[in-house]
Amino acid sequence: MSKLYSGAEIVFKCLQDQEVEFVFGYPGGAVLPIYDELKNFNSVKHILVRHEQGAGHAAEGYARSSGKPGVVFVTSGPGATNVVTALTDAFMDSIPLVCISGQVPTHLIGTDAFQECDTTGITRPCTKHNWLVKDIKDLGKTIHKAFEVATTGRPGPVLVDIPKDVQFQKTGYTKLKKQKKLNGKIHNQFSQKDINELIKLMSKASKPIFYTGGGVINSGPKASELLRELVSVTGFPITTTLQGLGSYPGEDSYFLGMLGMHGSYEANNAMHDCDLMINIGARFDDRITGKIDEFSPKSKKVHIDIDPSSINKNVKVDLPIIGDVAEVITSTIKTIKKVKPGFAKSNKEKISKWWEKIQKWRSVNSFDFVNSNETIKPQYAVQRLYELTKNKDTYITTEVGQHQMWAAQHYKFDKPNRWMTSGGLGTMGYGLPAAVGVQVAHPNKLVIDIAGEASVLMTMQEMSTAVQYSLPIKIFILNNEYMGMVRQWQELLHEKNYSESYTAALPDFVKLAEAYGCVGIRAKTPDELDDKIIEMINTDRPVIFDCMVDKEENCFPMIPSGKPHNQMLLGEKDRKETKISKKGKTLV
């Protein structure tokens, strides 16, 4: 007879089979049997967070920077409800997470027991799938299935809810058989015909553009390499979404910068005027398209995505290609080389006018700002941070708000998996715990959370986690004492009625750093900024960097509400001349 294992042991057997090295979690009554087994499984290391939301975001940071699924342990009731924000965040940004939650014993389910909640009910809309395991015999295969669902097709979070009595019960365990072909919901549904059609469109186009997104990153580092090759064999310009940053080198001349609400002038105008848009792994999000009616009116649109439900969801496309980005690009490059060798060269003249137009837009220099000698401009701070860290293979996370957009505009990435930001859900408080997870995955790399003072206070408690595990994360706070993006919208749309967007009584971040047992650094003037940043980089402990920046700087360029891509606001000067209509103000 085969050996019998308890449910708790089976959880770890599964994690071992899945080659899980780190788990982010927080113990509690209903997961105690699982925590009790931790000591017997040395290959799995547990990172104790200070709040379950932090566990979720840390696992996201781990997953995004390493390409492996993030694993989370939480207890029943409040443990499970606290992780909901992180699960939703992972769902929106397609990050593979496996959350294992404790549940009250099966005989108490439905009785409003202590720390009971309907975990599978609450997390149903924010996971790809979830399971309540009531029978110990199902536990092993359910956890393996959970990993499969989380990591195949379009990745995302899953949750396995395990009642406490099931954690104690015993059963046999069959080792996971490595499947060569994953038969989940992954489908490469494209055919050579689609690729031929794409190449036909490519050779016809005189104003083409690649619009690429997080799907390229999710497809693996190979996809980013292939994307570079695709650009070089076509000579087409490329723009990426916020989530796609890093899939193409940020300083390359074919790269037009990020597009969207705070994207570059050249990227947005090129999107508006193009005659062929090739969307690779992006999803026509509303922050990208602006006004749908006037979104890129004259273009043929191609959409390459692994998720069939992304096709025609927001924007109707002419050629959908459903499949994994890396495989679609591979076939495309192969076919171009076969059918049209030297395409980039022969096509150069045809698209030269288009490039001229793009150069004209580029010369507007839309990310420019008026620098100052007295106060630190936030854009300047990000620029200096970039210059001083660009040779160190730095990993950047962010919170959500103005600082996030400035980071996206001024920090240039040339590798995938170096940029972790909450794009879909826009979760303030994401960056600090995400940095914890990134540092766990890459202990010897420089990991910086570019933060705002309002966001970072939402999950500040995770500094304690960073200190406990000696994770030398750097929290670079652009401190303007306002919820900057809220204040910006109030200035532009609500007659400068700064309702509740100023934070009085902020903590002293340097003292706070010391209280947590890490290092606090403050910079107040542009002169001292470089030295302080270097001091931060050279500190091998966690650092909170309080960068006191201009309090009223706004994030430009900006597509105002209700406007299409070619009507951007360009900064201080331009703003005075353009009035936002009354109707525009009601738009979100």
Add this chain to the structure above:
Amino acid sequence: MTKAKSAYSTPGKQGKLGTHIIVVWVDNEAGVLARVVGLFSGRGYNIESLAVAEIDPKLNISRITIVTTGTPQVIDQIKLQLKKLVPVHKVADFKREDKEVIFKEMALFKVVGNNSKKDKALKACKKYNPVILDKTNKSYVIQITALRRQIDVMSKSLKKFGLVSVSRTGAVAMTRGSEVFK
């Protein structure tokens, strides 16, 4: 006042609304109906009627039939989103006006009154294969199977014959001929 609407979800040209019958084959497991129904409510799709029951106890398969209205784009999304759910095996979509598909709903009517009224009620139902399931001196329970709008009409017209209670199922559907949906 300007109407508050979002720039980012203002639909351009709205497609024509159509009524569709979506049939979903799912694993009969705990919570599967909640997943399907939650998808509809969460994404703002419409459910006109819903019928669900296990059809294969051996393979543990249930068949869910949902009547919904939406633009072609929305109907497409409904199908694609349903297919993404893990316990969903296949999804079929029929237009209500499709001649190749049979749609039926069942209704129970309780009629209370004298014999003349009861018989008039029964007569009125004649077109829809009425079956008397229960009979007392004062009442009938009549079962009919018909299309949704026919049942709508009947539940109105039976009022004058002493209709006191109506109970009806959602529509179920099946293709005509020897073919089955794969």
